[in-house]
Amino acid sequence: xxxxxxxxxxxxxxxxxxxxxxxxxxxxxxxxxxxxxxxxxxxxxxxxxxxxxxxxxxxxxxxxxxxxxxxxxxxxxxxxxxxxxxxxxxxxxxxxxxxxxxxxxxxxxxxxxxxxxxxxxxxxxxxxxxxxxxxxxxxxxxxxxxxxxx
Amino acid sequence: xxxxxxxxxxxxxxxxxxxxxxxxxxxxxxxxxxxxxxxxxxxxxxxxxxxxxxxxxxxxxxxxxxxxxxxxxxxxxxxxxxxxxxxxxxxxxxxxxxxxxxxxxxxxxxxxxxxxxxxxxxxxxxxxxxxxxxxxxxxxxxxxxxxxxxxxxxxxxxxxxxxxxxxxxxxxxxxxxxxxxxxxxxxxxxxxxxxxxxxxxxxxxxxxxxxxxxxxxxxxxxxxxxxxxxxxxxxxxxxxxxxxxxxxxxxxxxxxxxxxxxxxxxxxxxxxxxxxxxxxxxxxxxxxxxxxxxxxxxxxxxxxxxxxxxxxxxxxxxxxxxxxxxxxxxxxxxxxxxxxxxxxxxxxxxxxxxxxxxxxxxxxxxxxxxxxxxxxxxxxxxxxx
Numbered sequence: 001x002x003x004x005x006x007x008x009x010x011x012x013x014x015x016x017x018x019x020x021x022x023x024x025x026x027x028x029x030x031x032x033x034x035x036x037x038x039x040x041x042x043x044x045x046x047x048x049x050x051x052x053x054x055x056x057x058x059x060x061x062x063x064x065x066x067x068x069x070x071x072x073x074x075x076x077x078x079x080x081x082x083x084x085x086x087x088x089x090x091x092x093x094x095x096x097x098x099x100x101x102x103x104x105x106x107x108x109x110x111x112x113x114x115x116x117x118x119x120x121x122x123x124x125x126x127x128x129x130x131x132x133x134x135x136x137x138x139x140x141x142x143x144x145x146x147x148x149x150x
Numbered sequence: 151x152x153x154x155x156x157x158x159x160x161x162x163x164x165x166x167x168x169x170x171x172x173x174x175x176x177x178x179x180x181x182x183x184x185x186x187x188x189x190x191x192x193x194x195x196x197x198x199x200x201x202x203x204x205x206x207x208x209x210x211x212x213x214x215x216x217x218x219x220x221x222x223x224x225x226x227x228x229x230x231x232x233x234x235x236x237x238x239x240x241x242x243x244x245x246x247x248x249x250x251x252x253x254x255x256x257x258x259x260x261x262x263x264x265x266x267x268x269x270x271x272x273x274x275x276x277x278x279x280x281x282x283x284x285x286x287x288x289x290x291x292x293x294x295x296x297x298x299x300x301x302x303x304x305x306x307x308x309x310x311x312x313x314x315x316x317x318x319x320x321x322x323x324x325x326x327x328x329x330x331x332x333x334x335x336x337x338x339x340x341x342x343x344x345x346x347x348x349x350x351x352x353x354x355x356x357x358x359x360x361x362x363x364x365x366x367x368x369x370x371x372x373x374x375x376x377x378x379x380x381x382x383x384x385x386x387x388x389x390x391x392x393x394x395x396x397x398x399x400x401x402x403x404x405x406x407x408x409x410x411x412x413x414x415x416x417x418x419x420x421x422x423x424x425x426x427x428x429x430x431x432x433x434x435x436x437x438x439x440x441x442x443x444x445x446x447x448x449x450x451x452x453x454x455x456x457x458x459x460x461x462x463x464x465x466x467x468x469x470x471x472x473x474x475x476x477x478x479x480x481x482x483x484x485x486x487x488x489x490x491x492x493x494x495x496x497x498x499x500x501x502x503x504x505x506x507x508x509x510x511x512x513x514x515x516x517x518x519x520x521x522x523x524x525x526x527x528x529x530x531x532x533x534x535x
Contacts, residue, residue, distance in 0.1 A: 023399075024469060048374075048377040048378065049377045049380055050377070050378060050379065050380035051380055051471075051478065051480065051497060051502075052380070052480065052482070052495070052497040052502070054482065054495040056484060056492075056493050057493075066482075068469065068482075072377065072391055072393045072398070075398050075399060079469065098378055098380075099375070099378045099379050099509070100378060100379040100380035100502065100505060102505065103501065103502075103505040111209070124202075125201060125202060126201065126202035126205040126534055126535075127202060127205065128202075135207055135210050136207075136209060136210055136493075140210075142210055142213075142214055
């Protein structure tokens with residue numbers, strides 16, 4: 001399957017999805033279609049390889065969650081994106097679809113404070129359990145010391 | 151003490167569950183990694199992996215450094231294969247800025263990346279065999295052999311860059327240094343020497359019944375699990391998936407070189423060992439081809455930097471990935487047109503590879519945990535970033 005065919009298929013199944021061509025294929029869907037898109041990518045497009053997931057803090061634009069999956073047989077890559085909306089930090093979890101999302105979403109929670117609903121084990125992963133705040137938010141100052149001091 | 155005692159559950163069937171802490175300073179961790187194992191007798195039934203001891207928040211750091219400053223910091227993520235992470239970062243910046251890289255610089259990047267793969271695999275083989283130590287008839291033998299050979303590659307890097315571990319060799323638009331006089335001949339001698347030694351290691355290990363008992367059928371990763379968790383590199387190819395970014399999505403002129411992608415279908419520790427041993431020889435093959443065909447010309451498409459803020463990358467985003475010694479090392483970069491990135495995400499190969507441990511360790515003995523950990527070849531600078 002080429003990237004163009006995949007773009008057409010996604011356009012048919014996800015009305016209102018923004019699809020940008022090229023490799024990887026960037027697809028933006030509303031947050032309520034997030035898990036459906038992942039399931040579609042895995043089962044219909046054959047993207048069974050979970051490369052990574054992360055988030056971006058767009059300040060006034062709110063948080064954006066991103067995940068990339070690949071089909072290793074035909075080099076199809078899909079970069080899935082969803083905007084959570086201003087002030088919202090809840091997102092459905094992809095762990096039921098991809099087991100690789102487990103640690104990646106824990107890192108996302110650690111760094112951005114995003115609560116992944118349906119995640120089996122949402123704890124901090126890189127920072128200490130008693131850490132205050134979420135460092136990759138743009139509001140988290142980099143030049144002032146943060147407790148706990150170690 | 152009381153908490154440790156309260157965690158022992160004894161039932162009347164004679165079964166007993168014990169929680170055992172392994173790490174964070176366990177020699178087989180190859181860094182700082184803590185595994186909280188739940189045991190039934192000698193058998194592991196549950197693993198809680200604790201990472202993050204080396205966390206420096208590279209991704210926040212990258213937002214505060216310019217495109218010229220960060221590459222030498224990038225090498226501190228995977229410090230065993232420092233060339234690889236620099237490579238991914240500069241490629242991401244070049245993709246967004248549509249910056250051309252001269253052919254000679256592309257070849258030099260391939261050359262150093264392949265030498266780095268050999269050095270990294272040597273460290274893996276040495277430490278892994280030391281983990282399984284006594285069983286191989288002489289603890290540190292293979293470790294010392296491997297370190298001896300790895301030194302030769304570090305010597306090559308030292309005469310090229312001036313540093314032995316963390317290089318700062320790559321820069322946006324090319325590489326920083328050209329080969330010194332006579333370097334190519336030394337490099338050829340070194341790889342020929344190492345090629346011969348690899349055969350020696352294999353003769354020590356391939357027919358060693360103790361080694362086979364520790365490696366065969368241990369830590370099996372199925373193809374389905376491998377893809378679902380997103381493990382890459384020799385682990386993925388050791389599970390029967392012939393996927394290598396150098397072939398699947400060639401970058402930096404990899405399409406110019408002849409090499410094969412070693413695959414083993416079994417998915418156990420021994421399959422991963424076979425794949426990496428074959429990769430040594432393929433890397434040596436590529437190094438020789440680069441030296442034979444190295445074109446003349448400039449080594450960077452950019453003039454020398456007068457100030458670190460000189461590189462301006464236009465607004466845009468890109469995901470650049472390279473095939474590192476441990477698999478897909480990716481850099482997802484969002485540029486906002488200023489001198490520094492808006493957001494940078496590392497896809498550390500070791501992070502994804504390590505995430506498979508809780509799925510494969512249960513059911514094995516404690517001693518096998520050590521063998522499996524070593525076969526995954528994690529570098530904790532890259533896991534924790």
